[in-house]
Structure formats: structure tokens, C-alpha cells
Amino acid sequence: LASEGIRFLKRGDWSPAQREWISAFFFREVMPVITPIGLDPSHPFPRVLNKSLNFAVELEGRDAFGRSSNAAIVQAPRVLPRVIRLPRELGDSEYCFIFLSSILHEFVHELFTGMKVLGCYQFRVTRNSNL
Secondary structure: OOOHHHEEEEEOOOOOOHHHHHHHHHHHHHHHOOEEEEEEEEOOOOOOOOOOOOEEEEEEEEEEOOOOEEEEEEEOOOOOOOEEEEEEOOOOOOEEEHHHHHHHHHHHHOOOOOOEEEEEEEEEOOOOOOO
């Protein structure tokens, strides 16, 4: 793909200008359509959609309401594409792309104000079903 001018950028390869654009994209497009679900003894593990992309987030501290939660689930929004093309002027090749999952990994801490994110782990549930 690289020989044809197509690149998929990893988080560690983002330039400062790319990071600024991706941050603005996260706050403008991604954050408004995400609802983190806290996990604790009073809230059982939620039913996740079949074949959906999810993130298990390991947390430390107390949330804005003073509750202590050690884990949360964040489902990647299905209304957004999984691959986002960077503007041509920000890329170092003809076509530069980033994965939605990379954006969520990078900015998941923004969803948990006042808490420390210890880890973010991507998972997908695939159920066997007959139609």
C-alpha cells in the first residue's frame, strides 16, 4: 500500500499538526456520540452488540459524582467510519488514514474526568447466530 501512496498512521507516528487535527475530530465528531458505561457491583456487565467494536477501560479514582469505579465499557460508535482519512495537506503521502480505534485509545481519558485511565483494551463479541 505504501508504494501506492496509501499509509495507515499509528499513534506514535502522528505529527503535532496531525495530532491537533485528530484531537479536534475527536471532540467534534466522536465524543458527542459516545456513552461510556461504568461497571461496578450494582451495574452488571452490559449487553454488547454483536460484532461491535468495544473497549474495556481500566480506571482508578472517583468520577464526577464521587463514585469509585474500576472499569468501564466504551462502544465505538457505529455511525462513524472505522477508517478516517486525514486532510491531504496533513499527510506525507497521497492518502493517509487513521483508525477510529487509534483515536479512541488516544483520547479515552477525556471521557473520564477526574479519573486515571490505567489501561484500554479493545475487544469484539461475535455471537453464533442463524438467520
